[in-house]
Amino acid sequence: MPTRLFGALALVFVAPVPARAAVLILGNYTAETVPYTIAEPGAKARNDKVPPNSVLAVHVTGPADITFTAKGRATTLRLDPYNAYLFLPDPAAGLRLEGLELPGEALERDGRGELNPAPRDPVKVPVTLLVDDCDPRAEKYWQEVVRKRFDAAAEVIESACGIRPEFAGFDTWTSDPEAKNLSDLLAEFEKAVKVKPGALAIGYTSRRIDEKVDPAFGVNRGLGNRHVLVREWLPKSEPERVEVMVHFLAQALGGVGSPDAGSALRPKLGDGYINHASSVLRLDPLNALALNLWAQERRRDPAVEIGGLSAVNRHRMTRVYKALLKAAPGDALATAYLNDLDADAAKRPDPIAKNPDRPPVKLGVRTETVRKIVGAVTERAKQNAAAGPRALTGDDLTAAYVRAAAQTAVANEGPEMVSAFLVALGVALDDTGALAADALTAAAVKDAETAAERTARLEALGNPTLAGRRDLCRRFFIGCATGELLPPAAAENAAIGRAVQDLEKPSGLCVPVLAADLAGIAFAQAAQSDAEMLRDVVQTFPAKEYLPPLSGLKNGLSAEKFEEQFGGATGDRFVAQVADIRKRLKAMRAYK
Structure with missing residues (x-):
């Protein structure tokens, strides 16, 4: 998302320490101040203290080690973010640290560091x-x-x-x-x-x-x-x-x-x-x-x-x-x-169910296949750039890129084929780095290409479009990758989040762009259920078959106009608009 990206870049090039978007809570329910050291992998340890009868928010990038001393003896414990811990008096040890129980299972992602922490401005x-x-x-x-x-x-x-x-x-x-x-x-x-x-x-x-x-x-x-x-x-x-x-x-x-x-x-x-x-x-x-x-x-x-x-x-x-x-x-x-x-x-509407017989994806194999597919799209882009007057543009160029991606995916047939195809298109046809900027998807795409390979791809990419628009193309394929990498509800939330972040851009929020994002998610869900879709798009990829009808959808909404017309991101009118897009998608042959 743009805000995340700009914040992350600012911290990389300006700040002396990494952004710490995750949080854990330390409470001190003793009568004495408790000094401690917090250490994160790859970062300098920080010293701090919790005053008596106090509660402190500690910001981290992921799991961290805390060290404190009781009766002259140092104790080191691993703390997980998004949890709360209490320093309590202990008759034997003098002091102990206990975690407060949270029902249910923690998210798997909370057990690892955040790759692109969002800024923590007040x-x-x-x-x-x-x-x-x-x-x-x-x-x-x-x-x-x-x-x-x-x-x-x-x-x-x-x-x-x-x-x-x-x-x-x-x-x-x-x-x-x-x-x-x-x-x-x-x-x-x-x-x-x-x-x-x-x-x-x-x-x-x-x-x-x-x-x-x-x-x-x-x-x-x-x-x-x-x-x-x-x-x-x-x-x-x-x-x-x-x-x-x-x-x-x-x-x-x-x-x-x-x-x-x-x-x-x-x-x-x-x-x-x-x-x-x-x-x-x-x-x-x-x-x-x-x-x-x-x-x-x-x-x-x-x-x-x-x-x-x-x-x-x-x-x-x-x-x-x-x-x-x-x-x-x-x-x-x-x-x-x-x-x-x-x-x-x-x-939330029932998503298109994934094929229950779909074999598990090996992430290392998928990453290698993603690299191959992104490389194939880059090579096709270079060929097109060298074609002079015969070079493809617009929707035809997009179809050529999808065909190159699908051919490479099918040539690497296996459990990772569909997954790699969807993720690679989200990287290859995007020129904004949106997937790498979002902590929810960054880990899956970090090895898709090197910095030099990305530069070469962007130089040759040209202007691929869907329905004649670059923004629809870009967001459709980001939706494809998001629909593969995240659960259905989370993928839809991410699409809506991207749309709301567009309010900060000069172009404003374009509802057709949100529709394209949601269409990309629907495309991913359909491909997950039927791998034969890849063989179909090798032959042809007409936008009208995969984008919903866009008539009546507003473009270029400023924050003020968005609030006026939809009542904000949680307003009933916007919820109804998203529901209308879902209805349009469900009516399409490709997503039935």
Whole structure:
């Protein structure tokens, strides 16, 4: 994806240390500071420390070794990313490090280093601070108090997960004097105050709500809701009020309830805990891990919700929320998120099933076959470049490249034939390096060609198109490789992610390009089920047989136009548009 690529290049040529996109959480539940060293393969070891009663996010590129000392004896342990670990007192050893159990199996990819880590810039979330019309204070005074409270809470959130709640302004709203509880006030607040996707509004109310009827300090509906309503004047001390703001900010960003007595997400606030000299305003380790995952997703899409999660973080978050629900049985938000994660998976259309009798692919053999196929396309490109006036262009050139690739694949018949054909086309007909720039596919293509071979290919490639467009050709074949390398849902998510990233380009988001990407995935799935497709494309490769009808699909959408016309990447209209593309593909003879 372009953002990933540019970030990775900047870090390669400028930064003295590698980007560390993965994360693990260290908690220190002892009374003493714990110094430690973290070491990753091929990198200089880093020294750091965890203060007592603190939780720290440690950024890594993959599995790392931690070394700490207890009673004069050094201990080294291997830690896996996307996990949480606790330093605990130990009567015998003095100190031990334990991992928190996450239900289910970890992703295989989390057991190895990331080849192209994405940048870890802070994720800015604009937050507007409001009070209602019955606040008795002068404007200057309430603004000073609430802003100071917000700044303290925002610092805790950013330190925990890299999400930076950023002050966006002050305002007021008229609250309902007849409201009987905070939920009623929240409903009115939501109607009265409009908030842009990816932003938040925190409203403080001075309405008197009977604490016997509604004892809560505030209310928020969790992820997907942009409004937080909090009582002013409660709890009694300002440090406790800061803790309440941390609680609801974290909740709005993906946090759920925790039984951890020191966490700002514990069920009972205002208990005086944070007023103790030894207390630390913090999150618990599992919620810190969850919010770090949401930070990764917000870097990709600031308004992301569960329906738009990447496949890898959907898997990771399911494990984390299951662990949180196990620790706090019955928590409403954790239960809702797990239900949404399950429902989202259930709503995804049934993919074309792979041939169950397809023999396993040997990766080393596939890589060698990919090299041969990419080389064959490069050789065909050189021949075409030397043909002068007789040189092929456009769709005819694409058909010639596909034919050369298919002929080479068929000549290397075996379990790897189809897989290598699909992956090689994604490399050979792309001039942007998209597969190498995406951590999900980079490992599979890193040895497809050398830097010199890539330069020679690009110099000779010319302008291959599908339906007369270079962008459709490029994205169709990237989709072919993605459809081979990733599970169906993950491949579709990657295609949608590429489309959303196009909003950052001058050309904007082109829905026909997304359709071509999804068509490439469908082509890969069909080829996986029927290897004879390779013999078909040796004869002919007309675009109309593999691209869906593109009529009515919008081109050149800016971020503003995309938001206006589709309501963002998770908007109902965009979801419907993707469903319409799927329907068009299913109607095509090639994909039935």
